[in-house]
Amino acid sequence: GAVVSQHPSRVICKSGTSVKIECRSLDFQATTMFWYRQFPKKSLMLMATSNEGSKATYEQGVEKDKFLINHASLTLSTLTVTSAHPEDSSFYICSARDTLTQETQYFGPGTRLLVL
Amino acid sequence: KNQVEQSPQSLIILEGKNCTLQCNYTVSPFSNLRWYKQDTGRGPVSLTIMTFSENTKSNGRYTATLDADTKQSSLHITASQLSDSASYICVVPPGGSQGNLIFGKGTKLSVKP
Numbered sequence: 001g002a003v004v005s006q007h008p009s010r011v012i013c014k015s016g017t018s019v020k021i022e023c024r025s026l027d028f029q030a031t032t033m034f035w036y037r038q039f040p041k042k043s044l045m046l047m048a049t050s051n052e053g054s055k056a057t058y059e060q061g062v063e064k065d066k067f068l069i070n071h072a073s074l075t076l077s078t079l080t081v082t083s084a085h086p087e088d089s090s091f092y093i094c095s096a097r098d099t100l101t102q103e104t105q106y107f108g109p110g111t112r113l114l115v116l
Numbered sequence: 117k118n119q120v121e122q123s124p125q126s127l128i129i130l131e132g133k134n135c136t137l138q139c140n141y142t143v144s145p146f147s148n149l150r151w152y153k154q155d156t157g158r159g160p161v162s163l164t165i166m167t168f169s170e171n172t173k174s175n176g177r178y179t180a181t182l183d184a185d186t187k188q189s190s191l192h193i194t195a196s197q198l199s200d201s202a203s204y205i206c207v208v209p210p211g212g213s214q215g216n217l218i219f220g221k222g223t224k225l226s227v228k229p
Contacts, residue, residue: 004159043205043219044160093159104150105217107159 002028004096006108013084014116020080021111023094029074030096034105035067038091050077074099084115118143118210122220130228133196137223139189139206151180151191152205154222160205163191196227 003026013019023033031052036044048069049057056069068080077096081088091112095105123138141149148167152160164173164180166189172181177200179192193200206220 006159043221046216091157095159104162104165107152107161110157110159112157 002026002096002098002106004094004106004108006092006094006111008111009109010112010114012114012116015085016083018080018082019084019113020078021092021094021113023077023079023096023108025075025096025098025106028096028098029100030077031074031099032097033071033077034095034097035069035077035079036093036095038093038110044093047079052077081113084113086115089113089115118208118218120206120208120218120220122204122206122223124223125221126224126226128226128228129196131196131198134192134194135196135225137191137193137204137206137225139191139220141187141189141206141208141218143208143210143218145210146184146187147209149182149189150207151178151189152207154203154205156202163204193225196225198227198229201225201227 005024007022033050035047037047038044046059047062050069050071052071052074058064066082071077091110093110094108097105120141129135150165151163153163154160163178164175166173166182168184177194182189203222203224205222208218
């Protein structure tokens with residue numbers, strides 16, 4: 001089946017620093033990728049839709065200047081949490097849609113971010 | 117309003133027993149419904165995808181049913197194993213769109229020895 005990877009799997013950083021999370025589709029091309037955030041015992045919340053070669057579309061309430069998204073290739077999207085604060089600590093999950101089949105979204109394993 | 121509701125919120129069963137999880141949705145128009153398994157600290161993994169015309173679909177010990185008339189789905193797990201302990205999430209994309217999935221809050225299943 002389709003595989004989506006995320007790196008790093010977990011990261012601890014100091015408040016005020018920036019953290020970059022990578023999302024890769026390993027065996028398929030993904031024109032569209034999605035970034036979610038999940039707090040403990042809560043549902044996944046869509047943050048933004050990442051489109052290859054164009055600007056990301058952010059959900060209401062998500063600061064685009066704080067959560068920078070770059071989708072420079074058909075297999076890679078990155079999410080950069082800028083000037084991270086403790087309240088940004090969460091589980092970040094990406095998903096990718098197979099461009100060829102337009103099949104369901106395949107989710108990555110997630111990245112646990114802890115901001116001290 | 118597009119919503120997906122799941123019950124129970126949590127469930128504890130003994131290893132080897134069967135269980136059924138419920139999902140009710142009010143998403144319209146409807147195209148498909150998906151069940152995902154999410155282990156703690158991991159991303160969701162797809163179990164089944166059911167379209168409007170499908171009533172039941174199996175994936176190993178997992179069997180999903182769909183009643184498009186009553187807008188209900190269930191996920192039945194047979195002969196549960198310890199590794200089945202996870203959150204099971206019901207997801208419906210509105211209008212068949214692949215983005216902006218509507219997520220249920222999930223059912224947290226704990227299988228005890």
